[in-house]
Amino acid sequence: MKHIFLxxxxxxxxxxxxxxxxxxxxxxxxxxxxxxAMRLTESDVFSLYILDLSLPDGSGYEVCRAVKAQGDxxxxxxxxxxxxxxxxxxxxxxxxxxxxxxxxxKELLARVRCVLRRYSQESTGGVVRLQQxxxxxxxxxxxxxxxEIILTAMEYRLLLTLLQHKGRxxxxxxxxxxxxxxxxxxVNDNTLTVYIKRLRDKIEDDPTAPTMIKTVRGMGYILDEK
Numbered sequence: 001m002k003h004i005f006l007x008x009x010x011x012x013x014x015x016x017x018x019x020x021x022x023x024x025x026x027x028x029x030x031x032x033x034x035x036x037a038m039r040l041t042e043s044d045v046f047s048l049y050i051l052d053l054s055l056p057d058g059s060g061y062e063v064c065r066a067v068k069a070q071g072d073x074x075x076x077x078x079x080x081x082x083x084x085x086x087x088x089x090x091x092x093x094x095x096x097x098x099x100x101x102x103x104x105x106k107e108l109l110a111r112v113r114c115v116l117r118r119y120s121q122e123s124t125g126g127v128v129r130l131q132q133x134x135x136x137x138x139x140x141x142x143x144x145x146x147x148e149i150i151l152t153a154m155e156y157r158l159l160l161t162l163l164q165h166k167g168r169x170x171x172x173x174x175x176x177x178x179x180x181x182x183x184x185x186x187v188n189d190n191t192l193t194v195y196i197k198r199l200r201d202k203i204e205d206d207p208t209a210p211t212m213i214k215t216v217r218g219m220g221y222i223l224d225e226k
Contacts (some may be wrong), residue, residue, distance in 0.1 A: 002116060003027045005046040007063060008078065010056050013101075017050070018187045020105055021112070025168070034058035039106065041067055053079035053086070053196045061093060063192055070095045078103075104176065113178065117164050128163055129222070131212055133203055143205060154179070155199050162213060162223040171220035196221065 004021055008014040009032045017029045029046065031037040034057045041049075041063065049067055051060035057211050064075050074096045077090045096115045099108055126138035134143040140156060143147050151159065161178040162170070170178070176190060200207040214222050 001025065001027050002047040003029065003044075004035075005041065005110070006030045006130070007032075007034075007051045007055070009033060009052060013106045016105075017108075020109065024109060024112075025165075026112075034060075037063045038066060041070075044209070046073065049113065050112070051072060051075060052076055052078055061089070064090075064095060074119050076111060078108075081215045089147075105183055109177070113164070116175060117160065117188045120164065130166065131165065133212070134204070142203070149202050151199070151202060154195055157204070158195050158199055159203070162221070166195065166223040169216050169219050169222045174220065201224055 002025075003025045006014065006021070006028055008017065008030065014030050014032065018030050021028045021169045026047075029040060029044070030039055031055075034055050037051075049063070051063050053060040059077070060077060064077075067073055067075060072094075075093075075095045076099065077085065077095050078101065080101045083163055087098050096118075097111050100109060102153055115182060128135040128137065134146075135141075136143070142156070142159065147181055157179060158175070161175065165174075172189060172192060176189065179192070188222070196213065199208070200210050200213050204210045204212060212224055213223050216222050
C-alpha cells in the first residue's frame with residue numbers, strides 16, 4: 001500500500017484530503033506544522049509527499065529540502081500561491097507537480113496517480129512484465145509473446161491503470177475515475193465496457209476465458225498477477 005505524507009494546517013482540507021486518499025486505497029499520515037512534518041519525515045519514508053507551502057511556523061519548501069536531501073522522493077506542492085515565482089522555486093527544489101487552491105479533488109487525485117505511476121515506472125526501468133505481456137512504458141509499446149500489439153491511446157491508458165493496481169479489485173467507478181485526466185477526457189460506463197472487451201481481445205489468448213483481466217462478479221475487475 002502506498003503511504004502518502006500530507007502537510008496541511010487547514011483542518012477542513014486536511015481531513016477531506018485524508019478521507020479521499022484513504023478511499024482510493026492509500027495510507028495517509030497528516031501533519032499540521034513544519035515542526036511536526038520535520039519530525040515525522042525524519043523517522044519514516046513515504047511514497048509521496050503533498051506539502052502545503054504556507055504554514056504558521058514556516059514553509060513547505062523547508063520540508064521539501066529535507067525530503068530531497070534523503071532521496072529522490074516525489075513531491076507535490078499544494079498552495080494558495082500560484083504565481084510564477086513560487087512555481088519556479090518549487091520546481092527548482094525538485095517538486096514533481098504544483099496545484100493551487102482552490103482545487104478540484106478529482107484533478108488532485110489524478111495528479112497523485114500520475115506522479116506515483118511515473119516513479120513506479122522509473123524504478124522498474126520502464127519495463128513491466130505480466131504473463132505473456134511486456135509493457136515498455138518509456139516507448140509506450142506493448143508486446144505479446146515478443147510481438148508488438150497496437151493499442152489505442154485509451155486502451156493503453158486502461159492497461160496502465162490495471163497494471164498500476166495489479167492484484168487489487170478495481171470497481172467500475174474506480175476505473176472511470178482513473179481514466180479521467182486533467183485534460184478532461186471523459187469515459188462513461190458503457191464506453192468502459194467496450195474498452196475492456198477490446199483490450200481483452202488484444203492481450204488475452206482466449207478473451208472469453210481471460211487469465212489477466214478478470215471480472216470479479218458484483219465488484220469490478222482485477223488484473224491477475226499469476
